[in-house]
Amino acid sequence: MGQPLVIRREGFVEHVVLNRPDVRNAFNPALVEALRGWAVSTAASTDARAAVLSGAGKVFCAGGDLAAMSATIVASRDENVEDASRMATMFEALDRLPIPLIGRVHGAALGGGLGLASVCDIVVAADDAVFGFTEVKLGIVPSVISPYALAKIGRSAARELFLTGARFGAARAKEIGLVHAVVPADRLDEAVNRFVGEILSAGPEAVRHAKTLIRRVAGRPASEVSAVTAETLADRRVSGEGQEGMRAFLEKRTARWVVR
Numbered sequence: 404m405g406q407p408l409v410i411r412r413e414g415f416v417e418h419v420v421l422n423r424p425d426v427r428n429a430f431n432p433a434l435v436e437a438l439r440g441w442a443v444s445t446a447a448s449t450d451a452r453a454a455v456l457s458g459a460g461k462v463f464c465a466g467g468d469l470a471a472m473s474a475t476i477v478a479s480r481d482e483n484v485e486d487a488s489r490m491a492t493m494f495e496a497l498d499r500l501p502i503p504l505i506g507r508v509h510g511a512a513l514g515g516g517l518g519l520a521s522v523c524d525i526v527v528a529a530d531d532a533v534f535g536f537t538e539v540k541l542g543i544v545p546s547v548i549s550p551y552a553l554a555k556i557g558r559s560a561a562r563e564l565f566l567t568g569a570r571f572g573a574a575r576a577k578e579i580g581l582v583h584a585v586v587p588a589d590r591l592d593e594a595v596n597r598f599v600g601e602i603l604s605a606g607p608e609a610v611r612h613a614k615t616l617i618r619r620v621a622g623r624p625a626s627e628v629s630a631v632t633a634e635t636l637a638d639r640r641v642s643g644e645g646q647e648g649m650r651a652f653l654e655k656r657t658a659r660w661v662v663r
């Protein structure tokens with residue numbers, strides 16, 4: 404048995420590959436722990452500027468490992484709470500990753516696999532990929548992924564898709580906000596690289612602050628966040644990076660951080 408997660412660094416980009424292709428990259432405890440650990444160590448890294456999450460083999464991710472989960476029948480309720488909490492902690496760590504996380508979805512993203520897509524900032528999907536919050540078909544619930552999925556698709560789509568467990572295609576996934584770009588499977592890497600290129604031409608600190616800003620502001624009335632938004636902008640304007648970016652524009656030159 405190889406590593407459940409393969410991590411490769413290319414320049415400023417972390418490539419993270421789910422690596423249990425025989426079970427369609429289903430999460431077992433080892434994969435959950437590896438993803439959580441990766442998210443925590445990447446959060447501490449100062450030079451990573453983007454991360455790409457993909458799956459080895461035929462599909463992106465088939466969600467929770469049903470073989471491992473069926474073993475939870477003999478576990479106590481408390482043990483099940485502990486196990487589910489570890490998944491919740493992993494999703495939270497990925498959601499709070501300070502750098503952009505780009506999901507590269509091919510084949511299928513089902514159950515927890517859609518949870519992974521939901522904690523990505525940008526998702527690129529193959530046009531033949533299949534999606535579904537299939538948990539209810541198995542008598543369980545898309546529970547630990549619900550905060551992230553709901554934030555992406557909203558209540559209306561969730562009320563249909565969580566309750567039916569129906570599978571749907573990439574076009575629908577894009578329509579409800581789970582996916583940002585749909586391309587033929589053989590152009591997935593090209594599409595991912597386009598997003599990576601955009602991120603690498605933006606100020607690295609600015610990108611991190613933009614991500615934090617979304618979390619601080621989303622769902623709150625403008626009047627409540629006006630101090631935060633004004634201070635964030637002011638801090639960026641006087642920062643070395645903000646000064647460099649604005650000067651580079653005025654001097655018609657490339658900012659120092661741009662990677663070509």
Ligand code: COA
Pocket residue numbers: 425426427429461462464465466467468469470471511513514515537538541
């Ligand atoms: N957990 C554990 N094993 C899984 C799995 C899962 N979530 N999904 C697939 N597998 C295993 C299968 O049992 C099969 O094992 P086997 O080779 O020992 O028979 C192997 O992966 C290949 O699965 P198969 O269905 O033949 O592959 P496929 O490429 O035709 O289809 C999927 C891939 C993902 C579409 C299909 O496997 C599927 O629908 N899986 C269930 C997904 C699901 O409902 N997840 C929600 C979990 S909460």
